Amino acid sequence: MIEVSGLTKTYGPKRAVDDISFQAPPGSVTGFLGPNGAGKSTTMRMIMGLDRPDSGTATIEGKPLADHVAPMRAAGALLEAKSVTPGRTARNHLRVLAASHGIGRRRVDEVIQMTGLDTVANKRVKGFSLGMGQRLGIATAMLGDPSTLIMDEPVNGLDPDGVLWVRNLARQFAAEGRTVLLSSHLMSEVQLTADRVVVIGKGRILADASIAEFTAQAASGAVTVRTSDDEQFAEIVGAEGARATRTSEALVVDGLEPPRIAHLAVGAGLDLHELVKTNATLEEAYLSLTADAVEYHATAQEGAAR
Numbered sequence: 001m002i003e004v005s006g007l008t009k010t011y012g013p014k015r016a017v018d019d020i021s022f023q024a025p026p027g028s029v030t031g032f033l034g035p036n037g038a039g040k041s042t043t044m045r046m047i048m049g050l051d052r053p054d055s056g057t058a059t060i061e062g063k064p065l066a067d068h069v070a071p072m073r074a075a076g077a078l079l080e081a082k083s084v085t086p087g088r089t090a091r092n093h094l095r096v097l098a099a100s101h102g103i104g105r106r107r108v109d110e111v112i113q114m115t116g117l118d119t120v121a122n123k124r125v126k127g128f129s130l131g132m133g134q135r136l137g138i139a140t141a142m143l144g145d146p147s148t149l150i151m152d153e154p155v156n157g158l159d160p161d162g163v164l165w166v167r168n169l170a171r172q173f174a175a176e177g178r179t180v181l182l183s184s185h186l187m188s189e190v191q192l193t194a195d196r197v198v199v200i201g202k203g204r205i206l207a208d209a210s211i212a213e214f215t216a217q218a219a220s221g222a223v224t225v226r227t228s229d230d231e232q233f234a235e236i237v238g239a240e241g242a243r244a245t246r247t248s249e250a251l252v253v254d255g256l257e258p259p260r261i262a263h264l265a266v267g268a269g270l271d272l273h274e275l276v277k278t279n280a281t282l283e284e285a286y287l288s289l290t291a292d293a294v295e296y297h298a299t300a301q302e303g304a305a306r
């Protein structure tokens with residue numbers, strides 16, 4: 001369990017994190033989302049005790065990470081800034097770290113295997129690709145077999161196979177009752193990986209909900225209907241006070257729930273060919289929520305495809 005309470009961090013005039021509180025419960029994957037510069041990495045660094053908050057607290061299993069007897073067993077993190085000595089091999093990097101935390105060499109071999117680094121474990125880290133570096137970062141995070149795993153942009157630079165692997169790893173960790181907090185800008189991936197989302201914008205919490213709740217909030221509630229006579233059915237729906245818009249292929253009904261729509265169609269003796277409530281995707285929900293919190297806008301290019 002990660003608990004963040006009233007956490008605030010200012011860099012000069014910039015309030016990077018502004019009085020945020022949220023929990024990442026055990027047994028689930030919490031997606032940590034927000035536009036560039038929203039404060040995600042700063043928050044993760046404070047949870048890991050790498051940045052000192054101006055005020056507020058961040059705890060793991062009830063206490064700050066630094067107060068744990070074996071911090072690497074409490075939490076492991078893949079953060080953006082890597083602290084790997086480039087001249088070392090991946091295996092040596094892991095061995096040095098393991099030795100300084102009382103972790104045996106067998107665990108080093110295990111995490112090398114788990115992260116698919118076997119063939120490059122004896123190569124110097126400075127020659128690593130972005131994806132191999134990510135895998136080594138994840139291997140480092142897992143070294144202590146931690147109960148909490150924090151990953152900042154874990155799929156950054158990974159090939160599709162690696163993306164799937166991170167998704168399965170996160171899901172497996174959660175299934176084992178551990179806590180997973182991960183940030184990502186890939187909404188489709190978060191939708192597949194996370195159970196819950198915490199959305200942050202300009203240092204403040206914008207949403208804290210399950211994926212289902214979060215996307216339901218953004219859904220228009222419209223229902224797509226096709227019947228044996230859409231023109232007649234549009235009138236029936238209109239008489240009920242709902243709005244029916246005809247598209248080339250169907251009717252889009254606003255203001256009635258599917259069971260009522262089905263009841264009306266059957267009552268009018270019409271065949272019902274389609275009845276679908278439209279759900280927003282995580283990306284649509286995210287974009288509509290964060291529209292005002294985006295700090296770095298791209299401007300449309302002259303001559304760009306329209």
Ligand SMILES: Nc1ncnc2c1ncn2[C@@H]1O[C@H](COP(=O)(O)OP(=O)(O)OP(=O)(O)O)[C@@H](O)[C@H]1O
Pocket residue numbers: 011014015016034035036037038039040041042043
């Ligand atoms: N060490 C620092 N010194 C000064 N400003 C910083 C520092 N670290 C972060 N900031 C500022 O704090 C704000 C939050 O940054 P942070 O890296 O936490 O955002 P983020 O949500 O992780 O963004 P991204 O998605 O781009 O990684 C930004 O405006 C950033 O410029």
